[in-house]
Amino acid sequence: QLxxxxxxxxxxGGSLRLSCVGSDLAFRNHAMSWVRQAPGKGPEWVSTFxxxxxxxxxxxxxxxxxVFRDYDKNTLDLQLNNLxxxxxxxxxxxxxxxxxxxxxxxxGQGTPVTVS
Amino acid sequence: EFVLTQSPATxxxxxxxxxxxxxxxxxxVDTPLAWYQxxxxxxxxxxxYDGYNRATGIPGRFVGRxxxxxxxxxxxxxxxxxxxVYYCQHRQLRGSSWTFGQGTKVEIK
Numbered sequence: 492q493l494x495x496x497x498x499x500x501x502x503x504g505g506s507l508r509l510s511c512v513g514s515d516l517a518f519r520n521h522a523m524s525w526v527r528q529a530p531g532k533g534p535e536w537v538s539t540f541x542x543x544x545x546x547x548x549x550x551x552x553x554x555x556x557x558v559f560r561d562y563d564k565n566t567l568d569l570q571l572n573n574l575x576x577x578x579x580x581x582x583x584x585x586x587x588x589x590x591x592x593x594x595x596x597x598x599g600q601g602t603p604v605t606v607s
Numbered sequence: 608e609f610v611l612t613q614s615p616a617t618x619x620x621x622x623x624x625x626x627x628x629x630x631x632x633x634x635x636v637d638t639p640l641a642w643y644q645x646x647x648x649x650x651x652x653x654x655x656y657d658g659y660n661r662a663t664g665i666p667g668r669f670v671g672r673x674x675x676x677x678x679x680x681x682x683x684x685x686x687x688x689x690x691x692v693y694y695c696q697h698r699q700l701r702g703s704s705w706t707f708g709q710g711t712k713v714e715i716k
Contacts, residue, residue, distance in 0.1 A: 524705070533694055534643075534651065536705035547703045583650055593698040593705075594641035596662065598650035 493517060493584050493599035500605045505574050511567040511584030511599050518565040522587040524595065525558065525569045527580035527604075537582070540567060542590040552578075574606045609633055611695050611708035619714040626682040628711045630695035635675050638698045642671055642680045645710075646691040654693075655680065682713075690715045 497509040509525070525537040538558040539547040546558050552571075559568040567584050581603050585595035610633040618626055630640065639658035643651040653662040655671035658678070668683040682689055692710040699706065 526705075526707075533709040534645075534696075534707040536707070539703065539705075541703075549704065588656070593638045594653060594656045594696060595643075595651075596653050596656070598652075601650055 493586065493597060495582075495584055495599040495602045498582060498602035498604045500607065501574050503574060503576055503606055505606075507571045507574065507604060509569040509571065509582055509584075509602055509604070513565050513586070515565055517586065517597065518562075518567075520590065522590050522592065523560065523567045524585045524587065525567075525582055526585050526595070526598075527578075527582045528601075529577075529580040534583075535580070538569060539587075571604065574604075576606050578604060579606050580604060609697070609699055609704075609706050611697060611706055613693075613695060613708035613711050615711060616709075617712045617714065619716060620685055621716045622687060623684050626685055626689070626713055628680040628682075628693050628695075628713075630673070630678040630680070630708050632676040632678070632697065636697050637700050640671070640673070640678050641696045642669075643694045643696065644689075644691045645694060651694065685713070685715060687715055689713060 493513045495511050522541040524539040528534045540558045540560045555573045557570045581601040583601045584599040586597040588596040612631045614629045642655040645651040659671045670681045692712045695708040
C-alpha cells in the first residue's frame, strides 16, 4: 500500500510538498513516480525517481518540481515550487514494477492540489 | 510529440456485452502498452501490462492486443464492476517519459 499526504490549496507562485510512504516490500527495488490528473483530463506523468538516483521530469514542471526519495524511510516526496494554476490536479504516487518497468503496478490514493 | 488517442470517448453497453476500446499511437511504439481502469474515488488499477499480460487478479475477460500503432482492449462480457474510465499508457525509452491516452468511459446500462 502507498499512503499519500500533503497537498491542499496554494496561491500561484507558492509551494507545496507531497509525500508518499510505503512498506519496505512496496518500495524496495522499485522505481517510483508521480502522476497527476487534472479535472476532466487523462493522467499525466510528472516525475520519476529511478535507479542510481536517476530523476526524470515532464517538461512543464522541470525546474519547478523536485522529487526526493528516502530509502531508509521508504518515502517519496515531491516538492512543488512556483506553482501555476495549471498544476491543479490530483497527484498520485505510483510504483513501477521493478527498476526499469514500463508501467505502474501500484498507486497511492491520490492527493488534491489546487492552485488558485 | 508522442500522443495516444483513444476511441470512442464513451461506450454505453449492457451487462454481458462485449466492449472494444481502441488506442492509437502517433508513432510506432518502442515499448509495449499498459491499460488501466479508473473508477471514481479510487486510484487507477493496472489491468494489462506488456501489451497483453493480465495483472494479478484481473479476470480473463480482459484481453489486450495490438502492435505498431494500433492497440485494443477487449472486455468480452461486461460485468457491473467494469464501469469506469479506461486508459492506455506507453513509455518512450528515448527521453524516459510516460504518456497516457485521454481515456474511454465505459458505462453499464
